[in-house]
Amino acid sequence: MSKRKSKDNSFSLGECITKVQMILRARFCHHLPGKPFGVEAQYKNLMDLLKQTAVHGESNSVLIVGPRGAGKTMLLKSVLKELMEMKQVKENLLQVHLNGLLQTDDKIALKEVTRQLKLENVVGDKVFGSFAENLAFLLEALKKGNRSSSRPVLFILDEFDLFAHHRNQTLLYNLLDVAQSAQTPLAVVGLTCRLDVLELLEKRVKSRFSHRQIHLLNTFGFKEYVEIFQQQLTLPKEFPDGRFAQEWNQNIQSLCKDKTVEDILQKHFNSSKDFRSLHMLLMLTLSQVTVSNRNIGLTDLLTASRLCTMDSKANVLHGLSVLEFCLIIAMKHLNYIYEGEPFNFEMVYNEFQKFIQRRTHSMHNFEKPVILKAFEHLHQLELIKPMDGASTRTQKEYQLVKLLLDSSQIMDALQKYPHCPTEVQLWASSSLE
Structure with a gap:
């Protein structure tokens, strides 16, 4: 499998994979010209x-x-x-x-x-x-x-x-x-x-x-989108190892006929059919091609699709401390109570204290300065933002802010949050307490 160049001008598998990565990455990243479509x-x-x-x-x-x-x-x-x-x-x-x-x-x-x-x-x-x-x-x-x-x-x-x-x-x-x-x-x-x-x-x-x-307007339909997908992944005729290129291109052709692949591409086509988003999907798919995984498969495309459509703000939530997540949940409840109106730190603090007083078994209470520091960290992460026109002379505890997450994002992140206390999960799922 890893033989050096032979008389028939074939290359080792490792060399072929490296060449594939070079050619296709250059095509995706530098918008190298292909046949205009x-x-x-x-x-x-x-x-x-x-x-x-x-x-x-x-x-x-x-x-x-x-x-x-x-x-x-x-x-x-x-x-x-x-x-x-x-x-x-x-x-x-x-x-x-x-x-x-x-x-x-x-x-x-x-x-x-x-x-x-x-x-x-x-x-x-x-x-x-x-x-x-x-x-x-x-x-x-x-x-x-x-x-x-x-x-x-x-x-x-x-x-x-x-x-x-x-x-x-x-x-x-x-x-x-x-x-x-x-x-x-x-x-x-x-x-x-x-x-x-x-x-x-x-x-x-x-x-x-x-x-x-x-x-220039993206006026092409889904059929053309699939053809562009295939065209972008196809190796050129000048590829050094003809046998490898033929096998690769046949695999890409059969991949495009798969119903699940069509469903994935339809989803991306419906959300954004521009070349940059397609190139991002292809780049993430290509990154999974190795010597042990020499051809692009359905699993590779599914993984790349999940990465492309991943909610970046929900990902940030996975790295928060339990206290910071509790403050997010308190803000979620304030959004529900005040129907999306802005709130300040004191309101969030009071909401959190109500929860602590009722659920004292597994949650440790924190000093107010520590809670304020956690609140400021959420601001730095751009999960909350001050309201436009808010006075900078107002004490930070009383400055009005808005939560930049919706309820579904919070609940989805909570499902994947590691070692989350049961009381916190119950508090988040309750609509009003």
């Missing part, structure tokens, strides 16, 4: 636009708009992958990737542009009067000679709407101005979740934008 029209549209810049030297600007997880980045990467396979494009096209979350102002953005275009030595200690002069100098430095031999540049602006918050929208204005004036072959591709992104642009910026938009 259900977005053929958008793919062709974007390909034509970028080809005009990369091959024919025409400047363009376009926005890719869609909700998070709709596959905007995957679409762009798959187009670029095909584009870069063309020899002329591969040798000439320059790419600059900016992100509105990282490049928070124009100065940082310009430094990043300089770094990615490898022009730090050209810029040196030069001082520029304006952003436009600096950008113009950078683009001029890319030219080989005349305008026809200028290298095309592709600017990719992720979180495009955040660049609209930069002062005077200088970066957007200058990039779109260069694209419109055709000084240098330049394409600006913005990725955003906001449908109203054009409303954020200043008049002068909007007038220089081409108003091309490519919209």
Whole structure:
């Protein structure tokens, strides 16, 4: 089973499993391009636009708009992958990737542009009067000679709407101005979740934008969702060990026909059919593949599904002390008594004391400062939160708070809570005492 490479180019099982993990993890984590699914029209549209810049030297600007997880980045990467396979494009096209979350102002953005275009030595200690002069100098430095031999540049602006918050929208204005004036072959591709992104642009910026938009929406049905699931787990033809890849792919095909697997996928499809949540499910499933468990099975998918749908707040409850859990139960009762109205520590303390006085057999009473400390710990864990507008000058014992858990979450967590006293369980299950 663990033999080294033989003459027929087969690999040891351990090597195959390692290679599978590398290929599929890269696919799930980095949104590596696969065959675009259900977005053929958008793919062709974007390909034509970028080809005009990369091959024919025409400047363009376009926005890719869609909700998070709709596959905007995957679409762009798959187009670029095909584009870069063309020899002329591969040798000439320059790419600059900016992100509105990282490049928070124009100065940082310009430094990043300089770094990615490898022009730090050209810029040196030069001082520029304006952003436009600096950008113009950078683009001029890319030219080989005349305008026809200028290298095309592709600017990719992720979180495009955040660049609209930069002062005077200088970066957007200058990039779109260069694209419109055709000084240098330049394409600006913005990725955003906001449908109203054009409303954020200043008049002068909007007038220089081409108003091309490519919209991505997850319009595929469950049948297509299962096909995407299968496609994402299928090993490529180039996999080093052909026999292992064939066995793996056959197993994935039979897995997709299983009724229980379909039920699991239907549940995830109904809650969220975006690519990120699917990739999370696949990543957790893949993590269980080892030398002793060489193929993905139904049990692996069930375990991954449970982990994906696990209630994180209920999990936090499992790590609480008995005292902290008692305070949560006291708040649960206060929610019932006051019909969801906010409460303060003193009210919780009094509710807890009523329980202690009635159930003195197994529960130890605590000093009030200790109970207050436990209450503050619940606040730190974000299981309770102060009400908006609550005065910071109010004593902490009297500050109004709200419980961020519902009754079902508390009861579910209580069922799994280790060594919970019977009295506490009975107190939690009583609707009103």
